[in-house]
Amino acid sequence: MTDATAGGVARPAAKHGSSLLTQTALMRKRNAAEARFKAYGIAAIAISLATLGIMLWTILSDGVSSFFQAKLSFPTELSADVLDPKGNRSREEMTKVTTLGYTKVLTAAFVAELAKRGIDVESVSDKDVAALISKDAAGALRAQILADPQLVGTTIDTTVLAAGRIDGFLKGRVTLETAERDSNITPEQLQLAQKLKDSGMLASSFNWDFLTNPDASDQRPEAAGLGVAIIGSAYMMLIVLITCVPVGVAASIYLEEFAPKNIWTDMIEVNISNLAAVPSIVFGILGLALFINFAGFPQSSSLVGALVLSLMTLPTIIIATRASIRAVPPSIRDAALGVGASKMQTVFHHVLPLAMPGILTGTILGLASALGETAPLLLIGMVAFVDNYPSAPAEGFLDPATALPVQVYGWAQRADPAFIERSSGAIIVLLLFLVVMNVAAIMLRRRFERRW
Amino acid sequence: MSVLLLLVSIVVLSAAAFVICKGRALASVQGNPRDLHSLPNYYGWHGAIMVALPAFIGLLLWLIVQPMVVEMQISQYFPAEALAEGSSQELLMEDVRRVAGGLDVAVATGALSGKEATDLSTVSSDVRAILADVGVPLGADVSPEVLTAAQAYRGLTATGGTLRMVLIFALALVGFALAVKSITKEFRARNRVETVVQGLLIAASSIAILTTVGIVYSMLSETIDFFSKYPIQDFFFSLTWSPNFRGGSDLGIIPLVWGTMYISLISMIVSVPVGLFAAIYLAEYATKRTRSIVKPLIEVIAGIPTVVFGLFALVTVGPMLRDYFAAPLGLGDSGSSVMTAGLVIGIMNIPFISSLSDDIINAVPQSMRDGSLGIGATKSETIREVVLPAALPGIVGAVLMAASRAIGETMIVVMGAGAAAKLSLNPFEAMTTMTVKIVGQLTGDTDFAAPETLVAFALGMTLFVITLGLNIVALMIVRKYREQYE
Numbered sequence: 001m002t003d004a005t006a007g008g009v010a011r012p013a014a015k016h017g018s019s020l021l022t023q024t025a026l027m028r029k030r031n032a033a034e035a036r037f038k039a040y041g042i043a044a045i046a047i048s049l050a051t052l053g054i055m056l057w058t059i060l061s062d063g064v065s066s067f068f069q070a071k072l073s074f075p076t077e078l079s080a081d082v083l084d085p086k087g088n089r090s091r092e093e094m095t096k097v098t099t100l101g102y103t104k105v106l107t108a109a110f111v112a113e114l115a116k117r118g119i120d121v122e123s124v125s126d127k128d129v130a131a132l133i134s135k136d137a138a139g140a141l142r143a144q145i146l147a148d149p150q151l152v153g154t155t156i157d158t159t160v161l162a163a164g165r166i167d168g169f170l171k172g173r174v175t176l177e178t179a180e181r182d183s184n185i186t187p188e189q190l191q192l193a194q195k196l197k198d199s200g201m202l203a204s205s206f207n208w209d210f211l212t213n214p215d216a217s218d219q220r221p222e223a224a225g226l227g228v229a230i231i232g233s234a235y236m237m238l239i240v241l242i243t244c245v246p247v248g249v250a251a252s253i254y255l256e257e258f259a260p261k262n263i264w265t266d267m268i269e270v271n272i273s274n275l276a277a278v279p280s281i282v283f284g285i286l287g288l289a290l291f292i293n294f295a296g297f298p299q300s301s302s303l304v305g306a307l308v309l310s311l312m313t314l315p316t317i318i319i320a321t322r323a324s325i326r327a328v329p330p331s332i333r334d335a336a337l338g339v340g341a342s343k344m345q346t347v348f349h350h351v352l353p354l355a356m357p358g359i360l361t362g363t364i365l366g367l368a369s370a371l372g373e374t375a376p377l378l379l380i381g382m383v384a385f386v387d388n389y390p391s392a393p394a395e396g397f398l399d400p401a402t403a404l405p406v407q408v409y410g411w412a413q414r415a416d417p418a419f420i421e422r423s424s425g426a427i428i429v430l431l432l433f434l435v436v437m438n439v440a441a442i443m444l445r446r447r448f449e450r451r452w
Numbered sequence: 453m454s455v456l457l458l459l460v461s462i463v464v465l466s467a468a469a470f471v472i473c474k475g476r477a478l479a480s481v482q483g484n485p486r487d488l489h490s491l492p493n494y495y496g497w498h499g500a501i502m503v504a505l506p507a508f509i510g511l512l513l514w515l516i517v518q519p520m521v522v523e524m525q526i527s528q529y530f531p532a533e534a535l536a537e538g539s540s541q542e543l544l545m546e547d548v549r550r551v552a553g554g555l556d557v558a559v560a561t562g563a564l565s566g567k568e569a570t571d572l573s574t575v576s577s578d579v580r581a582i583l584a585d586v587g588v589p590l591g592a593d594v595s596p597e598v599l600t601a602a603q604a605y606r607g608l609t610a611t612g613g614t615l616r617m618v619l620i621f622a623l624a625l626v627g628f629a630l631a632v633k634s635i636t637k638e639f640r641a642r643n644r645v646e647t648v649v650q651g652l653l654i655a656a657s658s659i660a661i662l663t664t665v666g667i668v669y670s671m672l673s674e675t676i677d678f679f680s681k682y683p684i685q686d687f688f689f690s691l692t693w694s695p696n697f698r699g700g701s702d703l704g705i706i707p708l709v710w711g712t713m714y715i716s717l718i719s720m721i722v723s724v725p726v727g728l729f730a731a732i733y734l735a736e737y738a739t740k741r742t743r744s745i746v747k748p749l750i751e752v753i754a755g756i757p758t759v760v761f762g763l764f765a766l767v768t769v770g771p772m773l774r775d776y777f778a779a780p781l782g783l784g785d786s787g788s789s790v791m792t793a794g795l796v797i798g799i800m801n802i803p804f805i806s807s808l809s810d811d812i813i814n815a816v817p818q819s820m821r822d823g824s825l826g827i828g829a830t831k832s833e834t835i836r837e838v839v840l841p842a843a844l845p846g847i848v849g850a851v852l853m854a855a856s857r858a859i860g861e862t863m864i865v866v867m868g869a870g871a872a873a874k875l876s877l878n879p880f881e882a883m884t885t886m887t888v889k890i891v892g893q894l895t896g897d898t899d900f901a902a903p904e905t906l907v908a909f910a911l912g913m914t915l916f917v918i919t920l921g922l923n924i925v926a927l928m929i930v931r932k933y934r935e936q937y938e
Contacts, residue, residue, distance in 0.1 A: 037832035041733025044726045055764045250656035271660045277923040279860025285912040289670030344646040372757025375862035405759040
């Protein structure tokens with residue numbers, strides 16, 4: 001025995017005075033290795049948490065400002081000569097006046113107010129002064145007047161969007177230096193904007209329009225909103241819920257409770273775990289080939305998007321449901337069968353209700369991942385520019401729509417940096433929805449979790 | 453009768469059948485349910501199923517078959533010359549459908565009466581103008597043949613609609629009659645209902661298979677079409693990728709595979725050590741309290757949508773790498789690069805690797821650790837020499853799955869890697885991947901006859917095969933490992 005260990009490494013280095021309390025050189029080395037190893041672990045965790053923190057922080061700091069918007073307020077005299085040339089306040093005739101007419105009215109009122117307040121426009125031309133107002137403002141005013149033709153001829157207080165660059169100036173994104181290199185704005189205009197701000201005409205306020213407006217063109221980042229995207233995402237989640245949950249639960253019940261062990265069920269099992277790992281873009285190709293080219297559903301409709309997402313979410317829901325059905329103890333089944341219930345009655349009256357909380361949690365988590373999915377939706381045309389709200393459900397499912405994550409991508413592709421801010425803002429909205437869903441799932445789990 | 457209305461009436465009929473059958477069943481035993489074979493409700497359900505199921509199946513089949521039959525009937529209206537002139541039957545069919553749809557709109561809005569629409573002729577009136585008035589613009593004037601065909605199409609569709617209604621109601625009523633007739637007190641209603649329910653369950657679980665079949669079929673048919681227009685050896689072995697919608701494109705997959713593999717490699721270099729060390733720390737060193745805080749936080753990363761990572765790559769990581777590494781080192785001046793995409797995909801994969809490895813490390817039996825610690829090994833020695841070797845197959849499986857996720861990732865590379873197909877070693881240069889090109893070739897205006905569009909399906913097929921292969925290997929390794937300790 002002693003002979004066998006004599007050649008070992010761990011032989012005491014010195015015969016005299018060897019103690020557990022004083023470390024030998026080897027022991028010091030091994031302990032240092034131990035400390036290093038532990039430090040690597042801590043570093044790895046620190047790196048992952050730090051990147052998470054940096055990512056969330058950059059997005060929040062970029063995006064929060066999109067919830068605030070610079071607006072100009074000034075009284076506008078709605079001159080009847082321009083807006084209602086015939087003078088009989090009839091809506092049909094007034095629709096003939098295009099936004100150009102309203103632009104004229106707004107510009108005149110704005111310039112007049114500047115003069116009245118004694119704000120010196122210095123070298124800024126009238127055209128450049130008018131450019132401080134968003135191109136979207138005239139359209140908004142027109143809609144307001146057409147809704148209430150009696151306003152014509154009166155003077156109303158209007159609050160209109162300021163141009164995107166002015167908005168950027170208030171948020172610090174546009175400065176006098178960047179304006180020098182920018183063909184859309186001059187430093188003089190910014191100085192004028194500063195004066196307007198000092199006088200109170202230009203102010204930043206909470207931007208509800210960001211949540212309700214449809215998308216806007218490249219030239220008008222200040223008017224772009226998430227309305228269509230939120231409706232589209234909501235429609236898709238609704239359809240995913242009503243197609244995916246019954247099918248997923250039915251499939252899980254069969255596989256867990258009834259399926260005999262044979263090649264067919266084995267194939268289904270392997271299939272489900274493989275489908276869960278297929279890249280999402282492949283589902284997009286499937287959707288394009290199957291639902292659009294073959295079945296002829298309209299492009300960029302929320303129905304097609306939802307069907308693709310359903311096929312993607314199905315494996316997730318099946319896996320979660322099967323786990324929670326398996327967690328119901330066999331004694332419950334035995335008791336039900338013992339008092340004479342049929343197999344089907346046992347499952348539907350006893351197993352399923354007990355597995356419900358788990359199924360619900362899995363469903364919510366599956367929906368959350370479907371809500372954030374982007375790539376397959378690009379292929380079925382949901383990235384198209386949509387500025388009309390889809391109509392109410394049933395027919396609305398076939399209308400062109402877009403989705404929150406796709407809107408994030410769409411805005412990130414635009415040239416104007418103001419759209420990056422919008423994009424980050426859209427992510428904040430998306431993450432809020434995801435947080436709500438995940439918290440709901442966690443609370444459900446806590447509330448109904450049962451240990452058998 | 454519209455499809456929706458038909459569906460609603462089937463549902464109403466089957467609800468009626470439920471009530472009537474249940475009542476009949478109870479009446480057959482003078483209101484004493486104990487004498488029945490099944491609970492009274494099962495007789496009701498049996499009636500409802502007998503009405504609804506054949507009717508639904510009939511409706512579904514009809515909806516699929518009717519367009520085919522109608523098109524076959526219509527095609528005889530097309531003169532042989534029109535087909536010979538190069539306009540294909542499909543295009544003519546499209547015209548016919550459009551004109552017929554326009555006529556329907558015209559009748560619905562009252563621009564034409566029903567009789568006028570059937571008697572309309574190209575000689576006496578300008579069909580294109582009439583249809584344009586009701587909001588159906590046509591590309592060209594309507595030829596007499598197309599108009600006759602469209603009128604025949606409307607006629608056939610209308611007849612088909614009537615026939616459909618008659619058939620569906622007949623099916624529903626026959627089912628109803630059979631259900632009512634079969635009710636006796638010995639009738640095994642529950643067994644019949646349960647058989648149907650089980651059939652539905654089986655159908656639901658087959659959808660997973662159908663999805664796979666759909667994926668393979670949809671990509672395979674288009675891929676075969678692609679290879680009939682573009683030589684297969686050029687696709688797999690050509691070193692250039694330069695699609696050109698005017699023809700004469702080079703569609704070699706090698707630069708795309710190179711970009712994909714390069715980006716995946718960088719992402720694995722980031723995610724494997726970080727994820728693995730995080731898992732080791734959490735499983736072996738962390739106190740219960742630390743673990744309960746840190747583990748969910750790391751899993752938050754897994755819940756973040758990939759488009760968020762994409763924006764992070766585009767706005768933060770890309771410019772940072774360009775300004776602090778690529779530009780000073782003289783390696784390039786592009787914000788989107790292999791490095792950007794690789795780093796961000798690596799971050800995305802950290803929680804994936806760490807939670808899978810965490811499970812695997814926890815599955816290593818405690819007795820193995822105790823044995824090692826008992827003979828005097830330090831904790832890190834135990835992990836390195838005992839726990840990790842035991843967990844290795846599982847970890848390899850997790851790494852392979854992470855690699856397949858990195859290869860199939862789309863949004864991060866679309867926003868962070870660039871679009872230039874290049875064969876280069878410089879990690880700060882923009883390169884592109886298969887997924888980027890799938891998105892690129894399939895978004896916007898697409899012409900499904902051009903090889904430049906169809907190549908996306910071949911790329912998708914390649915991607916599908918690669919990721920499927922990786923996953924099957926990973927699954928096999930993980931399964932084998934699991935059996936070892938169970």
